[in-house]
Amino acid sequence: MDNEWLKKHAAMVRKADWIDPALYQRYGVKRGLRNQDGTGVLVGLTTIGNVHGYVVSEGEKQAIPGQLFYRGIDVADMVAAKARERRFGYEEAAYLLMFGELPTREQLADWNQRLGAHRRLSEDFKENALFSNPSKDIMNALARAVLFGYAFEDEEPTNSPDDLSIEHCLYQSVDLIAAFPTIAAYAYQAKAHYHRGQSLIIRNPDPSKSTAENFLIMLREDGKYTKLEADTLDLALILHAEHGGGNNSSFTTHVVTSSYTDIYSSVAASILSLKGSRHGGANLRVMRQMDEIKREVPDWTKESQVADYLAKITDRKAGDGTGLVYGLGHAVYTISDPRAQMLKRKARELAKSKGRTEEMRLFEMVEELGPDIVRSRHPRATEVCANVDLYSGFVYDMLGIPKDLYTPLFAVARCVSWCAHRMEELINRGPIIRPAYKPIIRPRDYVKLQNR
Numbered sequence: 001m002d003n004e005w006l007k008k009h010a011a012m013v014r015k016a017d018w019i020d021p022a023l024y025q026r027y028g029v030k031r032g033l034r035n036q037d038g039t040g041v042l043v044g045l046t047t048i049g050n051v052h053g054y055v056v057s058e059g060e061k062q063a064i065p066g067q068l069f070y071r072g073i074d075v076a077d078m079v080a081a082k083a084r085e086r087r088f089g090y091e092e093a094a095y096l097l098m099f100g101e102l103p104t105r106e107q108l109a110d111w112n113q114r115l116g117a118h119r120r121l122s123e124d125f126k127e128n129a130l131f132s133n134p135s136k137d138i139m140n141a142l143a144r145a146v147l148f149g150y151a152f153e154d155e156e157p158t159n160s161p162d163d164l165s166i167e168h169c170l171y172q173s174v175d176l177i178a179a180f181p182t183i184a185a186y187a188y189q190a191k192a193h194y195h196r197g198q199s200l201i202i203r204n205p206d207p208s209k210s211t212a213e214n215f216l217i218m219l220r221e222d223g224k225y226t227k228l229e230a231d232t233l234d235l236a237l238i239l240h241a242e243h244g245g246g247n248n249s250s251f252t253t254h255v256v257t258s259s260y261t262d263i264y265s266s267v268a269a270s271i272l273s274l275k276g277s278r279h280g281g282a283n284l285r286v287m288r289q290m291d292e293i294k295r296e297v298p299d300w301t302k303e304s305q306v307a308d309y310l311a312k313i314t315d316r317k318a319g320d321g322t323g324l325v326y327g328l329g330h331a332v333y334t335i336s337d338p339r340a341q342m343l344k345r346k347a348r349e350l351a352k353s354k355g356r357t358e359e360m361r362l363f364e365m366v367e368e369l370g371p372d373i374v375r376s377r378h379p380r381a382t383e384v385c386a387n388v389d390l391y392s393g394f395v396y397d398m399l400g401i402p403k404d405l406y407t408p409l410f411a412v413a414r415c416v417s418w419c420a421h422r423m424e425e426l427i428n429r430g431p432i433i434r435p436a437y438k439p440i441i442r443p444r445d446y447v448k449l450q451n452r
Helices: 003-017 021-026 075-084 090-099 105-117 123-131 138-152 166-196 211-219 227-240 248-257 263-275 282-296 303-314 338-354 357-377 389-398 403-428
Strands: 049-057 060-070
Touching: 060 075, 060 090, 060 338, 075 090, 075 227, 075 338, 090 105, 090 166, 090 211, 090 227, 090 403, 105 166, 123 138, 123 166, 138 166, 138 263, 138 403, 166 211, 166 263, 166 403, 211 227, 211 403, 227 338, 227 389, 227 403, 248 263, 248 403, 263 403, 282 303, 282 357, 282 389, 282 403, 303 357, 338 357, 338 389, 357 389, 389 403
Parallel strands: none
Antiparallel strands: 049 060
């Protein structure tokens, strides 16, 4: 298309669509569905997850150490139990999120068996949804593959993919939750083969293995992994499985489901919400920033030199020019992000096994030094803590997971939450979600074509 035409008409679009920021305050518009103090506007109720980082006392928001609850259960307790019993925990978390109760030993075994039975993809689905014109972006490939699921829905049960009964939605959810890791792994293999000329490695999932184990089996050329590696990935999946109904992708689930569309459209929309750089790509920005620090700081093992460079980043003299230290700060957590603390402990263990303790120390230095530096330059940032993204990218890097898969792994973990939030929206039969927008342009006369 003609570049001059694009420039001219892009300028017209900017002029037509620009709104004076002062008008938002004049009309009391809560942009981003946020209140003045940064808290979210209350638009719904949920029983699924709870992100707890502050309390409101006498009208003032007071920070507290962060907690994350799935169906009222502290995730820290679930993580401690899985470590104590030396087992995988993501499937237990998925069961809890879907059904509202912790599974018995028998229920968990049955749930694992059902997920295992649905992990494998049909040959026709693989060919049409993943290998035909494979996308260069894995999140785009995930969304497309999920939409293909509408056409490939199994004949059993015989209901239409548009059937909104809870029984049929549950059937579809189990299928999606089980197949998601396989789809993500195959989408990466297709990209590596068709766009980078690498060998096409398609290994079938093992129905007896956990989600974390299967992902490593299907991703790696030799299909091998250590118990520590699988256990670390399992932890990351647990910590990313749910984060309340107000995060962008889960709210997308509620919005799209409220129109009574099918589950494939709903989950695809949530995937593409997570794809946005403001939502799912934070750990990639952390890793780019850490690579810059290692490249530009003469001795990044020294705290004073790291602190000086973090100051340059916040002063917009380094980094990407935003003044942000990625991996620090969160919309709800202020004193601590429980996910970051749990993942940090596992990252230390993994770093020791991989001979990367010096790098681990660098990440910890950013966590220790960064908050004071940020606060000194941004007076409104009274409480700043490390978030889970500070360590998740490093963990994935130590596991040999390509950067292309960082956000797709987030989607693999979060798929169960999207399915649970969809069920919640359908069961409670709320109205179609439709917030108000105030028009601020005055009526104008129509001008005949010959007079313009």
